[in-house]
Amino acid sequence: MGVDREEVVREFERYLRLERDLSPHTVRAYLTDVNSLLDHTGGDVEGLDIGVLREWLAGQHAAGKARATLARRTACARTFTAYCHRRGWLQTDSGLLLGSAKSPRTLPSVLDQRQAEAVLEAPATGDPKELRDQALLELLYATGVRVSELCALDVDDVDRERNIIRVLGKGRKERSVPFGVPALRALDRWCIHGRPLWMRAGSGPALFLGVRGGRIDAGTVRRVVHARLAQVEGAPDMGPHGLRHSAATHLLEGGADLRSVQELLGHASLNTTQIYTRVSIERLRAAYRQAHPRA
Template identity: 90%
Template structure:
């Protein structure tokens, strides 16, 4: 098989069968091209020794552990796919050990900072109405930025105060939200969105200034700008609001399984990191407040 054909077929597999996000597909294709550069563009002779040699070279060049973990996962996916297609006689990826990336605790807002971020004076400006609505919904639901951008108007159920979200792997979930988010959404949908609607808008809930569906980059800029207005708040993107929402839910007494369902995590292990955040905060508060800490 020609190298371009192999990469093209693998890309289609990632998009159509694995249903990976465009960002993940791009990362995997970068990794595969790096591996094929190492093999001279040939699949013949690709064995466990070659894979380990490639990863060792990545390590020696200073690649981060998280990058090495992703490249290991990509190599296993790629060799398994090539074996199924008959391009490799055996699957060398089966012998490749898992490279675990370090799991650092996420930076989150405290509850006072979150309140300050979301408190905004009344306005009639459509951009401010949109920004307030998306900030409220991000924090209220803990959805990913890609999930927020994909929302349509009909995904919001105002009678039950829930939003229908299409998550990773095209898994649908229903997430509740509170009154402040509902009020902000109503103000945007009634007084802001109609001013920006164009033929290209379709059913998109959140729009850009030109009427198209909002993109993740715009949402990130909105979050960074609002956080910059709050003294002492850490600089973070939309994922930081997701982390903050999960942490505050656990601090308020929510059980781990419920938070897992809310966030759309496939594994409870992913959600458990937020228990460490809460315990760390509890320990800090204890040391500051207890006379014999």
């Protein structure tokens, strides 16, 4: 009797969540990839040899999948076959023979400082939605936190005496991130004049709320960022991660050292942070080409 596909997927999900402690987003992505792979094999877990894996990835490439997607699916296949081998569902770990598909390191789009100021220009209104949106935009740009980290913030995570927020990042690692006076003022306006109007019995300690009183979700934050950027002439269309990129780039342009920016962003590796030095250099080159008569 063959290995039961549903059991394998269920146990793999448990492994990703409890042992690897991956984020819900990453778990969902890996499960989607694994199900795609098993659909390709007709549900035959024991038939996952290197030929099948390469055939599946070649099909993904032929379907026009992006290089970043192919890199993630290659990583998922290697993780999955290693897990199945340890559990005794595969005689050999065929994923070891897969090459490492690397996604291209493209430079992220960022706002210039004039555009950032325009995005953060506070609307003259006391509407709770406007107060909330202004506060979350200020905090995203001031701290460079991830959208998931922003949504998870509770009221008590804000230290108003030291202008610091406590963030639970990837791998459940906690870090403290400073923010400035404009963000503090926006937070105070939201917490005093906006949040109490939206609070409900089930609101709990969530710092940012949706219109129905529940904790705000990432989709709502993305809509807020896209809407505000659309109002700024010349600003690139990007989501919350674009404000994170912009914050990091402006910190480096202002003289912050790379290691400090790494700590603020919660990057595990300095190599991840170094892309922002390339962004700054490219912006300097562009300005030079535009302004210098002999560029």
